[in-house]
Amino acid sequence: MRALRSIIPVRHACRSIHQGVSFDKSERHGFDPHSHVSESKTPPSCWYTSENIFEEEKDRVFGRDKSSNNSNWIPGALWNNLDEPGKYESGVFLNEPYLFVNDEGNSRAFYNVCQHHAAKLVNGCGSANSLTCPYHGWQYKLDGRLQMATKLKGIKNFKASQIKLKSIDSHRWGPLMFLNFFNQQNTFPDLKVLNDRMRIFLQGDHVDNFHKHYQHVKTCTYRVKSNWKVVLENYLDGGYHVRYLHKGLDAQLDSKSYTVERFENYSIQSAAPSKESSRSEKDFKDRIGDLGALYAYIYPNWMVNIYTSMADFNVVVPVDVNTTDIVYHYFFHKSRVDDLDFVSRGLEASHQVQMEDTEICESVQMGLNSSGYENGYYAPELEHIAHHFHQLLYKDLSNKRINL
Numbered sequence: 137m138r139a140l141r142s143i144i145p146v147r148h149a150c151r152s153i154h155q156g157v158s159f160d161k162s163e164r165h166g167f168d169p170h171s172h173v174s175e176s177k178t179p180p181s182c183w184y185t186s187e188n189i190f191e192e193e194k195d196r197v198f199g200r201d202k203s204s205n206n207s208n209w210i211p212g213a214l215w216n217n218l219d220e221p222g223k224y225e226s227g228v229f230l231n232e233p234y235l236f237v238n239d240e241g242n243s244r245a246f247y248n249v250c251q252h253h254a255a256k257l258v259n260g261c262g263s264a265n266s267l268t269c270p271y272h273g274w275q276y277k278l279d280g281r282l283q284m285a286t287k288l289k290g291i292k293n294f295k296a297s298q299i300k301l302k303s304i305d306s307h308r309w310g311p312l313m314f315l316n317f318f319n320q321q322n323t324f325p326d327l328k329v330l331n332d333r334m335r336i337f338l339q340g341d342h343v344d345n346f347h348k349h350y351q352h353v354k355t356c357t358y359r360v361k362s363n364w365k366v367v368l369e370n371y372l373d374g375g376y377h378v379r380y381l382h383k384g385l386d387a388q389l390d391s392k393s394y395t396v397e398r399f400e401n402y403s404i405q406s407a408a409p410s411k412e413s414s415r416s417e418k419d420f421k422d423r424i425g426d427l428g429a430l431y432a433y434i435y436p437n438w439m440v441n442i443y444t445s446m447a448d449f450n451v452v453v454p455v456d457v458n459t460t461d462i463v464y465h466y467f468f469h470k471s472r473v474d475d476l477d478f479v480s481r482g483l484e485a486s487h488q489v490q491m492e493d494t495e496i497c498e499s500v501q502m503g504l505n506s507s508g509y510e511n512g513y514y515a516p517e518l519e520h521i522a523h524h525f526h527q528l529l530y531k532d533l534s535n536k537r538i539n540l
C-alpha cells in the first residue's frame with residue numbers, strides 16, 4: 137500500500153483534496169515547509185484550485201475562525217479618510233462588512249452591522265456626528281453605543297445601555313488602517329527594517345508622517361481571474377519576471393543592483409535607478425527618480441511600492457478560489473502632485489505594469505487548472521521570498537509550529 141501511494145502523482149492526491157479533504161488531513165499535499173528552498177518544490181496546484189483550501193484560508197489566514205491562534209492584520213481603509221473627528225470609511229472583506237470611524241481623535245473599527253436587524257449602517261466614506269441605520273433609524277454614537285431607537289414601547293429583556301456595535305481590533309501604520317478579525321488584541325507585526333527604509337523616501341521622517349510628504353490621488357481596483365496566491369507569487373519572484381514581462385519598467389531599473397531580503401513576516405526587494413539614460417515608450421526615468429524602487433510584501437496580503445515621487449499601496453483581496461481583486465492606493469510626492477502630466481504618465485505606466493501582470497497571472501491560473509502541471513520549482517536566490525510566503529501560509533493552515 138505504501139509503495140503504491142508513493143507512485144501516485146501528486147496531482148491525483150490534490151484531486152481528492154479538492155473533493156473534500158481538508159488541509160489538515162492532507163499530509164500528502166506535496167509541499168514540505170521544512171525543506172530548504174534549494175531542494176523544495178512549489179506547492180501543488182490544488183492549493184490554487186481547491187474550494188476547501190480556499191475556505192480554510194478564509195478561516196485561518198484571514199480570521200473567520202475565531203478559535204484559531206492566527207493573528208493577521210488586513211488593510212481596510214486609508215488614514216486620510218479618517219483624519220478628523222466624525223470621518224468614517226467602510227468596506228467589505230471576504231463578506232465581512234466593517235467600518236472605521238474617528239471618534240474624537242480615536243480611530244475605532246466595528247462590524248458595519250446594525251444590532252436591530254443587521255442592516256449595513258454606512259456605505260463608502262463620509263463624516264457624521266453619529267451612525268444612523270437607514271432601515272429603522274437606530275442611531276449609534278461614534279464609540280459604538282446605541283444612542284437612540286424609536287417605537288420600542290413594550291419591549292422586554294432589552295437594555296439600551298448594553299446595545300453596541302461589535303468592535304474589531306484596529307491599528308494604523310503609515311497611510312493605512314488595519315483590521316484584525318481575530319479580536320484577540322494581537323500585536324501588529326514588527327516592520328522595523330521597512331520603517332527605516334521608508335525614511336529614505338520621507339526625508340528621515342517616520343512612516344506615520346507619510347501624509348506630510350505624499351498625497352493620495354486615486355484608489356482603483358483591478359480584478360484578476362486567478363487565485364490570490366498567484367498574484368502574490370508574481371510579486372515574490374525577486375524581480376525574475378521583470379526583464380521578460382515589464383520591458384518598460386526594466387529599462388528604468390539597474391538590474392545588477394536588485395536585492396531581495398527576507399524578514400520575519402515580510403520581504404523587501406529594492407533596485408537603484410538605471411544608470412543609462414533609458415528610453416522606453418511604456419515607462420519613464422522620472423517615475424523611478426534618484427532614490428530608485430522599494431517593493432515590500434507583508435504577510436498575508438499587502439504590498440508597498442515606493443519610488444522617489446510616487447507610491448502605491450496594494451491590498452490583495454481574495455474573492456473566490458479563481459478570482460482576486462487588487463486594490464491600488466496611489467500617492468504622489470507633494471513636490472510633484474500638481475504636475476498633472478507627471479501624475480497621469482505615472483498612473484499610466486503603473487497601469488501598464490498591472491495589465492502585463494494580470495495577463496500572466498490569468499495564464500498561470502489556467503495552467504494550474506490543467507492536467508499538464510503538478511508542482512514547480514523555485515529559483516533559490518530570487519524566489520526564497522515566495523518560499524517564505526508558502527511556509528507562513530502552511531503554518532497558518534496547519535496550525536503547526538514551524539521554525540522558519
Ligand code: FES
Nearest residue numbers: 250252253269272
Ligand atoms: S436594522 Fe438597523 S434600525 Fe432596523
Ligand SMILES: [Fe+2]
Nearest residue numbers: 370377382493
Ligand atoms: Fe510584475
